Amino acid sequence: MSKPEKSMQTLRLHTHPQASLRSCFKQTLLSLECLEDNTWMVKTPRGHVHAKKVVVATNAYTRALLPDFWGKITPVKGVVSHLQTESNKTLETNMVHTIPVEIDYISVRDDGSLVVGGGGQTYKTSPNREMMVDNADDSYFPEETRQYFAGYANRNYKSLTDIKFVNDYTWTGCMGFTEDGFPFVGDLTAYGRPNMFISAGFTGHGMPRIFSCSKYLSELIMGKEPATSIPAPFMLSFERMSMQTPYLDSLSEKCGTAPV
Ligand SMILES: Cc1cc2nc3c(=O)[nH]c(=O)nc-3n(C[C@H](O)[C@H](O)[C@H](O)COP(=O)(O)OP(=O)(O)OC[C@H]3O[C@@H](n4cnc5c(N)ncnc54)[C@H](O)[C@@H]3O)c2cc1C
Numbered sequence: 070m071s072k073p074e075k076s077m078q079t080l081r082l083h084t085h086p087q088a089s090l091r092s093c094f095k096q097t098l099l100s101l102e103c104l105e106d107n108t109w110m111v112k113t114p115r116g117h118v119h120a121k122k123v124v125v126a127t128n129a130y131t132r133a134l135l136p137d138f139w140g141k142i143t144p145v146k147g148v149v150s151h152l153q154t155e156s157n158k159t160l161e162t163n164m165v166h167t168i169p170v171e172i173d174y175i176s177v178r179d180d181g182s183l184v185v186g187g188g189g190q191t192y193k194t195s196p197n198r199e200m201m202v203d204n205a206d207d208s209y210f211p212e213e214t215r216q217y218f219a220g221y222a223n224r225n226y227k228s229l230t231d232i233k234f235v236n237d238y239t240w241t242g243c244m245g246f247t248e249d250g251f252p253f254v255g256d257l258t259a260y261g262r263p264n265m266f267i268s269a270g271f272t273g274h275g276m277p278r279i280f281s282c283s284k285y286l287s288e289l290i291m292g293k294e295p296a297t298s299i300p301a302p303f304m305l306s307f308e309r310m311s312m313q314t315p316y317l318d319s320l321s322e323k324c325g326t327a328p329v
Contacts, residue, residue, distance in 0.1 A: 098127075101134055107263040122264045122290055125257075128245035130205055131269045135262075141253070141312055142245045142270040144205040149186040149241075150218035152234040157181055159232065160222075173221075183234070185221050188214040207243045215239040244273045248312055254282045255305035256289055266290055267305075278303075 096113040101123060104110055111118040127134060129144035159181040166173045171189025178184065191214040192201045200209040219236040222229045247253065247270040257265040266289065268282050281299055288295040 098134060101125075101265070103262065103265075109264065122266065124266045124268065124286065124290065126268050128269045128271060128275070129243040131245060131267070133205070135267075138253075138269075141310075142247055143203055144243045145203075145246045145273075146201040146207070146209075146211070146241055147186065147244050147273055148188050148211055148214045148218070148239065149184055150215060150221075150236050151238040152183040152185060152218070152222055153237045154181055154183075154222075154232055154234045156232045159183065159229065160226065166225075175221075183222055185218045188217050191217045205243055207241070209241075211241060214241075244275075245270045246272045249302065249309070251300070251302040252278065252282065253305060253309065254286060254299055254303045257305070260305065260310050 096115055099112045099114065102110040102112065104119075109120045109123045111120055111123060125131060125134060129142065131142045132139040160175060160177045160183065163177055164175040166187075168190070171187060171192070173185065173187035173189070176184040176186075188211075191197055191211065194213070196209075197211050197213055200206070201211060201214075215236065218239065219234075222232065222234050245252075250272045252268065252270040252272070252275075254268045255266065257263075257267055266286055268279070268286050271278060281297060282303065285295045285297040285299045288297055
């Protein structure tokens with residue numbers, strides 16, 4: 070700890086002559102191998118780590134480590150833009166537009182600027198079609214979606230037609246979508262992976278959910294009956310674990326059209 074900030078100085082801890090801390094953060098996990106005694110060999114490019122228990126929290130990328138999650142957690146990329154304005158005449162409330170499957174949403178910031186997300190319409194044509202859904206390669210930037218958001222406020226709101234908005238930031242990332250929309254949270258022992266725990270598949274809603282899911286999972290890992298409760302649909306069940314319907318197929322069935 071450094072004073073007076075009381076913040077953890079990781080680099081100092083690492084380089085301290087008497088400290089022996091091996092950090093494994095930001096290491097790509099190559100594979101997980103279950104040993105005879107039901108412990109795990111975690112393989113990374115910097116070497117192997119022997120662990121009694123492992124937690125898989127890799128969300129959209131889970132199927133790369135656990136192949137049976139192919140079809141259970143599908144990578145779907147999200148895009149959000151920030152529309153800056155100097156005008157104080159902007160939207161008064163947050164909005165959600167559904168047209169009919171794709172959802173666009175707007176969050177109004179205190180300074181009048183807008184954060185706009187969604188853009189599903191732009192996922193229907195190439196190259197977004199191939200790159201944004203069922204594809205975990207996050208080196209791709211969806212230029213078409215950025216453009217879709219750039220004029221969003223002027224295009225869609227009469228009251229904002231003449232207001233100047235500047236799309237100053239656009240960001241994208243890989244989300245993990247499940248067919249039923251709920252994450253997989255729990256102990257994988259009963260599903261052939263002893264001492265492995267999972268918390269993944271947040272379907273674009275991780276921010277309000279991850280805290281209680283992590284608390285619940287930590288109690289499970291300690292071998293306790295969890296005092297923290299999570300909604301039953303988030304838990305593992307044989308029904309959910311045998312789910313074979315990839316997100317896209319099921320969306321297609323329900324809505325008659327997939328977003329790609
Ligand atoms: C543009 C955008 C807007 C969003 N807006 C919202 C919002 O408004 N509200 C909301 O609730 N959620 C939102 N989300 C979703 C939210 O970001 C996710 O729900 C949340 O990040 C999930 O957290 P996570 O820790 O489960 O997964 P992630 O944040 O995806 O973290 C998974 C981590 O696992 C790592 N990883 C994967 N594979 C390996 C491997 N083999 N080895 C080592 N590391 C690995 C990845 O590098 C990553 O750091 C948004 C997402 C995007 C992209």
